[in-house]
Amino acid sequence: MKLRVAAPFALVACACLLATACGGSGNSDENGLSGRIEADGSSTVGPLTSYAAEAFQKLHSGVQVTVGISGTGGGFERFCSGETDLSNASRPIEADEEAACRKAGIEYVELQIANDALSVVVNTGNDWATCLTVDQLKQIWEPGSKIERWKELDASFPDDDLVLFGPGTDSGTFDFFTKEVVGDEGASRSDYQASENDNVLVNGVKGQKGALGYFGFSYYDQNRSGLKALAIDSGGGCVGPSVETAQDGTYTPLSRPLLVYAKRTAFERPEVQAFLRYLVDESRAIAAATLFVPLTDEQLTAARKRLEDT
Amino acid sequence: MATREATAPRAPTLRASRRYVGETLIKAALGLCALVSILTTVGIVVALLEPALEFFREISVIDFLTGTNWAPLFEPAHFGVVPLLVGTLLVTVWACIVCIPFGLGSAIYLSEYARPGTRKVLKPALELLAGIPTVVFGYFALTFVTPLLRDIGLNVEIFNALSAGLVMGVMLIPTVASLSEDAMTAVPQNLRDGAYALGATRLQVATRTVVPAAVSGIVASFVLGISRAVGETMIVLIAAGQQPQLTFDPRVGIETMTAFIAATGAGDVPRGTIEYKTIFAVGITLFAITLVLNMFSIRLVRRFREVYE
Amino acid sequence: MSRLEGSRRTGRGRGLAFQLALWLSLAVGFLTLGALLVQVFTKGFARVDGKLFTDPPSFDPLIAGARPAIFATLWLMGLVFLFAVPVGIGTAIYLEEYARKDRWYNRLLEVNIQNLAAVPSIVYGILGLAFLVRGLGLGRVVLAGGMILTLLVLPTVIIAAREALRAVPGSIREGAVALGATQWQVVWRQVLPAAVPGIATGSILALSRAIGETAPLIMVGAVTYISFNPSLLGPFTALPIQIYTWTNQPQEEFRVLAAAAIIVLLVILLVMNSFAIVIRNRYQKRW
Numbered sequence: 001m002k003l004r005v006a007a008p009f010a011l012v013a014c015a016c017l018l019a020t021a022c023g024g025s026g027n028s029d030e031n032g033l034s035g036r037i038e039a040d041g042s043s044t045v046g047p048l049t050s051y052a053a054e055a056f057q058k059l060h061s062g063v064q065v066t067v068g069i070s071g072t073g074g075g076f077e078r079f080c081s082g083e084t085d086l087s088n089a090s091r092p093i094e095a096d097e098e099a100a101c102r103k104a105g106i107e108y109v110e111l112q113i114a115n116d117a118l119s120v121v122v123n124t125g126n127d128w129a130t131c132l133t134v135d136q137l138k139q140i141w142e143p144g145s146k147i148e149r150w151k152e153l154d155a156s157f158p159d160d161d162l163v164l165f166g167p168g169t170d171s172g173t174f175d176f177f178t179k180e181v182v183g184d185e186g187a188s189r190s191d192y193q194a195s196e197n198d199n200v201l202v203n204g205v206k207g208q209k210g211a212l213g214y215f216g217f218s219y220y221d222q223n224r225s226g227l228k229a230l231a232i233d234s235g236g237g238c239v240g241p242s243v244e245t246a247q248d249g250t251y252t253p254l255s256r257p258l259l260v261y262a263k264r265t266a267f268e269r270p271e272v273q274a275f276l277r278y279l280v281d282e283s284r285a286i287a288a289a290t291l292f293v294p295l296t297d298e299q300l301t302a303a304r305k306r307l308e309d310t
Numbered sequence: 311m312a313t314r315e316a317t318a319p320r321a322p323t324l325r326a327s328r329r330y331v332g333e334t335l336i337k338a339a340l341g342l343c344a345l346v347s348i349l350t351t352v353g354i355v356v357a358l359l360e361p362a363l364e365f366f367r368e369i370s371v372i373d374f375l376t377g378t379n380w381a382p383l384f385e386p387a388h389f390g391v392v393p394l395l396v397g398t399l400l401v402t403v404w405a406c407i408v409c410i411p412f413g414l415g416s417a418i419y420l421s422e423y424a425r426p427g428t429r430k431v432l433k434p435a436l437e438l439l440a441g442i443p444t445v446v447f448g449y450f451a452l453t454f455v456t457p458l459l460r461d462i463g464l465n466v467e468i469f470n471a472l473s474a475g476l477v478m479g480v481m482l483i484p485t486v487a488s489l490s491e492d493a494m495t496a497v498p499q500n501l502r503d504g505a506y507a508l509g510a511t512r513l514q515v516a517t518r519t520v521v522p523a524a525v526s527g528i529v530a531s532f533v534l535g536i537s538r539a540v541g542e543t544m545i546v547l548i549a550a551g552q553q554p555q556l557t558f559d560p561r562v563g564i565e566t567m568t569a570f571i572a573a574t575g576a577g578d579v580p581r582g583t584i585e586y587k588t589i590f591a592v593g594i595t596l597f598a599i600t601l602v603l604n605m606f607s608i609r610l611v612r613r614f615r616e617v618y619e
Numbered sequence: 620m621s622r623l624e625g626s627r628r629t630g631r632g633r634g635l636a637f638q639l640a641l642w643l644s645l646a647v648g649f650l651t652l653g654a655l656l657v658q659v660f661t662k663g664f665a666r667v668d669g670k671l672f673t674d675p676p677s678f679d680p681l682i683a684g685a686r687p688a689i690f691a692t693l694w695l696m697g698l699v700f701l702f703a704v705p706v707g708i709g710t711a712i713y714l715e716e717y718a719r720k721d722r723w724y725n726r727l728l729e730v731n732i733q734n735l736a737a738v739p740s741i742v743y744g745i746l747g748l749a750f751l752v753r754g755l756g757l758g759r760v761v762l763a764g765g766m767i768l769t770l771l772v773l774p775t776v777i778i779a780a781r782e783a784l785r786a787v788p789g790s791i792r793e794g795a796v797a798l799g800a801t802q803w804q805v806v807w808r809q810v811l812p813a814a815v816p817g818i819a820t821g822s823i824l825a826l827s828r829a830i831g832e833t834a835p836l837i838m839v840g841a842v843t844y845i846s847f848n849p850s851l852l853g854p855f856t857a858l859p860i861q862i863y864t865w866t867n868q869p870q871e872e873f874r875v876l877a878a879a880a881i882i883v884l885l886v887i888l889l890v891m892n893s894f895a896i897v898i899r900n901r902y903q904k905r906w
Binding site for chain 2: 631633634637638640641642643644645647648649651652654655658659705706707708709710712713714717718726728729730731732733734735736737738739740741742743744745746749750770773774775777778779781782783785786787788801802803816817820823824826827828830831832833834837838858859862863866881884885888889892893896900903
């Protein structure tokens with residue numbers, strides 16, 4: 001009796017599983033390109049690589065690309081144990097990671113494929129602040145900072161609460177911001193609202209008049225109706241974040257490179273070469289589509305040269 | 311009980327000897343199943359212990375366990391785990407405030423008051439709540455519950471322990487309710503009939519007869535619920551915040567041990583550094599705490615369990 | 620019996636208040652479920668179209684789908700069911716019917732299982748990475764994901780199954796033994812069938828938890844971008860991960876897609892659980 005009950009369910013279940021088992025096996029196309037490319041690393045750079053993968057796979061249906069987001073550090077760990085072909089990174093490789101790669105005999109090439117303009121944003125109801133100096137930012141964010149109200153920063157500002165939003169301490173964005181603004185990687189006050197998820201930060205800043213937060217340019221760009229980006233004065237006048245200012249270098253110091261590291265042994269495979277070539281050649285279109293800042297002319301030439309030299 | 315361990319009677323069949331061998335084989339097979347959970351624990355301890363020990367070689371255990379400043383990835387770094395402990399405690403307490411009474415209440419209703427037809431519909435509907443991904447609960451806490459709490463006048467921050475705890479409690483209601491309800495349904499009907507025969511009201515039957523008889527299953531459901539509350543990651547990561555501060559005020563953002571492990575584990579911290587090893591130190595602390603708590607709870611259950619025939 | 624205090628009238632008042640309190644308990648759960656479902660459905664229902672099932676994820680929200688994720692989730696649930704339910708039941712039977720309660724190793728086993736229920740899912744991820752992906756050399760494949768989810772939900776199945784076995788009256792066992800059954804026959808023919816409803820509940824709770832987990836799968840190597848269908852020994856992603864990825868995108872349309880994916884996940888869950896619910900209702904007994 002039990003068998004009669006279970007049998008039809010089991011049959012249906014088996015049928016479902018068998019149907020899905022016919023996973024794409026990647027038959028090669030006319031160009032003869034086939035194979036699997038594995039990328040992992042930063043969750044910031046991930047969307048870039050995924051977009052490139054999607055477009056590339058349309059042209060070469062025999063190639064299968066997978067992209068993971070174990071984080072820049074996690075990506076390097078896998079990369080330097082030979083598990084992945086490409087590593088996405090929102091910061092350059094560090095000394096101990098380099099040592100690990102050397103120890104494992106992994107040689108690699110570093111390619112810059114885009115820029116990011118880290119934006120400092122406030123609520124649109126904030127009509128008093130339009131430009132802050134790097135020094136003012138440092139006063140707000142340095143460890144032990146006691147600034148709780150806007151007036152304390154500048155006497156001409158109103159007496160509104162200063163509510164801070166930012167990424168978690170484990171993110172590359174945090175490392176980069178603290179290094180550039182405060183001077184030391186990891187040096188920051190700890191009483192701010194932190195989140196892994198940039199959308200949450202966006203909502204946070206949108207929801208409070210005196211809010212101030214920092215995150216990647218794409219999140220500001222998609223939410224211009226509720227956010228206002230502050231211009232940064234690092235000594236040469238107030239410059240706001242935009243594609244142009246990030247490219248011509250006037251938006252400093254919050255412009256950061258987004259990198260892809262490729263294993264030299266992977267390079268010997270034609271499909272990896274083709275993908276990397278695609279990534280670099282089309283980097284401008286890719287960055288524009290994924291709302292990052294495209295490479296400048298020099299950066300593009302440098303990347304192309306790196307590729308040729310490999 | 312002697313009868314449970316009764317050896318098979320010497321039935322005069324030709325297959326008697328084979329049956330005995332079969333019995334031993336079956337016992338071995340079942341023992342192997344049990345071994346899986348032992349191996350899991352061994353694996354967890356091994357995976358956590360080595361990096362944790364490396365961590366404790368650099369940071370003293372006393373500083374770690376008694377320090378009240380948790381800032382491992384800041385410059386300068388502090389490694390006092392107490393804020394994380396208190397954060398976990400805060401969220402767990404609020405989760406239990408929701409899931410235990412409401413879970414038990416739902417169970418009593420489903421088992422003693424609802425018609426069998428209603429129960430057949432309501433119980434699976436409640437279990438659907440258990441299937442909603444924790445990511446969804448996290449965003450629900452952040453985008454629905456926190457504004458709601460603000461609307462009713464509680465001045466909560468955008469990330470706070472209260473929203474996360476309440477939503478976690480609701481998520482755990484099906485766990486507590488379903489298991490408790492199974493336990494109560496299994497109480498023999500003659501027990502209820504006896505009580506009714508003596509003139510008890512439904513309330514009295516439910517609370518004085520059925521619940522005590524089912525207390526083993528009910529407490530097991532509580533323990534499972536509390537365990538899951540302590541170990542829950544996603545809801546707290548999204549809604550409770552990543553601000554490790556030592557406070558008992560549920561309206562402010564805190565960080566739980568699990569949120570720290572998840573955020574740092576998936577983040578950009580380079581592997582092999584002391585900052586990365588904090589994950590394992592916190593992990594093994596969590597493991598040790600729940601182990602002690604569970605040993606207590608098992609002893610407690612054993613004392614209160616009643617066996618009805 | 621002096622314990623049965625109260626006249627009819629006060630009894631009724633209290634009884635009514637109690638019933639109201641119970642109603643309230645149920646209401647909390649259902650109101651939340653309702654609020655969640657309404658939120659999710661109003662946002663995502665429009666996007667639950669064929670494309671969601673047939674297309675791979677894309678940067679263009681208009682053509683993005685969740686096909687690889689849906690298939691992988693089905694695979695993972697199948698594996699969890701296949702592994703967790705038998706091993707969980709086996710462990711519970713061992714603990715309840717065969718193990719001598721006074722032996723220290725059996726007590727340790729009990730504490731151990733309860734403790735495993737409290738281990739955060741991310742720690743299972745660390746375990747999976749160290750031992751399944753690297754140790755056993757499985758790599759970042761569906762099988763590893765299924766195995767780690769199994770370990771995650773195993774305590775739930777074991778605890779539920781144990782309680783179900785405990786609830787079976789001893790007289791049933793004694794009667795069977797008196798009729799000449801061996802221990803296994805007692806278990807297989809009498810105790811286990813009586814415990815089926817509780818075991819079914821355990822597997823429902825277990826599968827419900829497994830379908831929504833992200834943290835351990837990410838550590839065991841689920842990727843966030845994959846455009847081809849998964850196979851047992853190939854790379855994969857899963858619906859909750861797809862949902863999480865989509866909710867992290869800046870464009871609003873992806874939030875809508877995420878809501879649609881949640882609907883699909885709930886439907887899959889409902890279908891899976893309905894099997895167990897049917898079995899549970901069939902075997903439900905009042906002693």
